[in-house]
Amino acid sequence: MCDALLTEYDNLVYSVSCTTRSPRGTEIDGEDYIFMTDEGFRKRVEAGDFLEHATVHGYSYGTLRDVVVESLREGQSVLMDLDVQGARSIRTLVMTLPESDPLRRGFVDIFIEPPSIEILRERLEERAEDSPETIQRRLNNAVREMQCRDEFSYQVVNEALDRAYADLVAILQKEWNREP
Numbered sequence: 001m002c003d004a005l006l007t008e009y010d011n012l013v014y015s016v017s018c019t020t021r022s023p024r025g026t027e028i029d030g031e032d033y034i035f036m037t038d039e040g041f042r043k044r045v046e047a048g049d050f051l052e053h054a055t056v057h058g059y060s061y062g063t064l065r066d067v068v069v070e071s072l073r074e075g076q077s078v079l080m081d082l083d084v085q086g087a088r089s090i091r092t093l094v095m096t097l098p099e100s101d102p103l104r105r106g107f108v109d110i111f112i113e114p115p116s117i118e119i120l121r122e123r124l125e126e127r128a129e130d131s132p133e134t135i136q137r138r139l140n141n142a143v144r145e146m147q148c149r150d151e152f153s154y155q156v157v158n159e160a161l162d163r164a165y166a167d168l169v170a171i172l173q174k175e176w177n178r179e180p
Helices: 002-008 038-046 067-075 084-096 117-127 134-146 161-176
Strands: 012-014 050-056 057-065 078-079 110-113 154-157
Touching: 002 012, 002 078, 002 161, 012 084, 038 050, 050 067, 050 084, 050 117, 057 067, 057 084, 067 078, 117 134, 154 161
Parallel strands: 012 078, 110 154
Antiparallel strands: 050 057
């Protein structure tokens, strides 16, 4: 869905997250993720470079503050693919910002969820990129994350990709047309 949004909307840019995990499959450093060492990530945390950061599935993930702020200053909307912890961190930060801050004005959080844990298991197994242990850890995390769905302003169930994408686009268009 993220790829489709980025293809369809010129005003939307993707915030490439940093992670300490190794690349999967055909992932490209700087495009899919910014792959970092544990030490490099920790130094960036200590320097205050992240808008949010969290440990998920045993690895560190984070969103670089400067990239997001610069894109917003340029009039772009920023798409972030975050876990529940990351979204919660940004939501908390946004509420401390003045109403006029572009990050607060433009913040929209949308929870994308599978129709069921069983279907998520099937999708992860079909992807064939993770070990059975990793899949089980991801499923356990998904169960916990799905309990947080009501923290988000919107929820989209990804049962049929076309329908879920249409729902996502409708939410974004509604928000983009909202009065500031």
